[in-house]
Amino acid sequence: MRAMDDARDGRELVMQCLVRTREAGMTLLAFLTARFRYRAQDEWAAAISEGRVAIDGRPATAEQVVNRGTTVATRQMVREPPAPTTIRIVHDGDGIVVVDKPAGLPFHADGAFVTRTLVARARKLCGEGLLPLHRLDRETSGLCFFARNAATARSLRAAMDVDAIAKGYDAIVSGVIAEPSLVLDAWIGRDPDSAIDLRRAALPPGTAGARSARTEVEVAARGPSATLVRCTLRTGRTHQIRVHLAGIGHPVMGDKLYGRSDAEYLAWVAHVKARGDAAWGGRLGAPRQMLHAARLRLPGDGTRGDLEFEAPWPADFAELARAQGLSAP
Numbered sequence: 001m002r003a004m005d006d007a008r009d010g011r012e013l014v015m016q017c018l019v020r021t022r023e024a025g026m027t028l029l030a031f032l033t034a035r036f037r038y039r040a041q042d043e044w045a046a047a048i049s050e051g052r053v054a055i056d057g058r059p060a061t062a063e064q065v066v067n068r069g070t071t072v073a074t075r076q077m078v079r080e081p082p083a084p085t086t087i088r089i090v091h092d093g094d095g096i097v098v099v100d101k102p103a104g105l106p107f108h109a110d111g112a113f114v115t116r117t118l119v120a121r122a123r124k125l126c127g128e129g130l131l132p133l134h135r136l137d138r139e140t141s142g143l144c145f146f147a148r149n150a151a152t153a154r155s156l157r158a159a160m161d162v163d164a165i166a167k168g169y170d171a172i173v174s175g176v177i178a179e180p181s182l183v184l185d186a187w188i189g190r191d192p193d194s195a196i197d198l199r200r201a202a203l204p205p206g207t208a209g210a211r212s213a214r215t216e217v218e219v220a221a222r223g224p225s226a227t228l229v230r231c232t233l234r235t236g237r238t239h240q241i242r243v244h245l246a247g248i249g250h251p252v253m254g255d256k257l258y259g260r261s262d263a264e265y266l267a268w269v270a271h272v273k274a275r276g277d278a279a280w281g282g283r284l285g286a287p288r289q290m291l292h293a294a295r296l297r298l299p300g301d302g303t304r305g306d307l308e309f310e311a312p313w314p315a316d317f318a319e320l321a322r323a324q325g326l327s328a329p
Contacts, residue, residue, distance in 0.1 A: 013115075019070040028055065029062040031072065047074065083116040089125060090309050095152035096145055097126050098296065100311045103141040103288050107132070122146060133157065134236065139254070142169070142293025142311045159299050160236065168295030169231045169241055170220070170313065172320055173250040174259065174285065177227045182217040184244040188237040194262055200239045202247030213237045215244045223325035226253060230294075241291060253320065254279075254286030292317050 023031055032044040032053070047053055048062045052075040055064060066072065088100040099122050101107070106117045123130045131147040133156050147153035159165050186202035189210025193201070203210045214234035221228040227250065231241050242258045245251055251259025256268050268280055279287035292314065298307040313321070
């Protein structure tokens with residue numbers, strides 16, 4: 001395992017993307033502003049006027065219309081924030097790569113992160129053709145998998161469509177759950193009572209715009225004020241475990257978004273932007289959300305049996321479990 005190159009001092013990178021069907025007909029400036037929201041419109045306008053944006057290899061103008069399949073390339077000076085970049089390759093065979101992701105490493109390029117991402121790191125170690133098939137939140141640690149070729153990707157996506165891939169998570173949640181086990185099946189959709197776009201909510205079945213979701217929860221240990229749970233996903237919705245657990249009054253410890261109000265979340269964002277600590281002076285109970293993708297089972301394909309993997313708890317998860325009086329599994 002090796003660390004990626006340090007990008008804190010900045011480097012100029014050429015980044016390319018393809019225009020999608022729904023973006024066809026937009027002006028170049030509108031396309032860049034909508035697709036890459038980490039820069040303001042005037043910043044993209046300046047980049048275009050300075051000749052740092054090209055369409056299909058040719059200089060472009062702000063009002064030029066982009067078409068489906070067009071390649072847009074931008075030259076950007078990138079200064080990436082620190083992030084852990086050491087990953088563990090758990091399995092590499094059968095057209096599949098399984099990786100143990102550290103908490104704090106973004107999955108995809110987004111905003112300030114370009115090379116310090118799990119996808120970039122995995123491709124650096126295992127080849128540029130690696131295809132990601134699902135994702136973990138930046139603060140979630142543990143197992144995720146990639147396909148090495150299109151045929152394997154199709155097979156795994158088909159298995160995901162029928163919920164044939166088993167993903168198990170460990171979480172430390174606030175409060176004491178009395179029941180030994182729970183089945184959480186509230187639907188998940190955008191929170192209608194929140195002004196924060198990314199916030200989801202547990203909603204009644206059949207709610208318009210929401211999707212069915214099922215999380216099976218087993219209590220593994222209880223402490224005075226926290227519970228260790230093992231969660232099995234039967235569907236894969238955005239923020240599913242975090243939403244379901246917060247929906248029953250037991251949010252994941254360290255979660256910045258769920259288990260608190262919009263005002264509290266926005267106050268945390270302002271605190272971090274002002275260079276405050278991510279743990280918010282201890283107000284969160286943990287410096288990151290205590291969610292770990294601990295178990296993964298991929299179904300056999302006729303030439304081999306099922307593949308099963310486990311990832312041990314990272315040090316911060318184990319330390320908090322001990323501090324909360326929760327025994328390790």
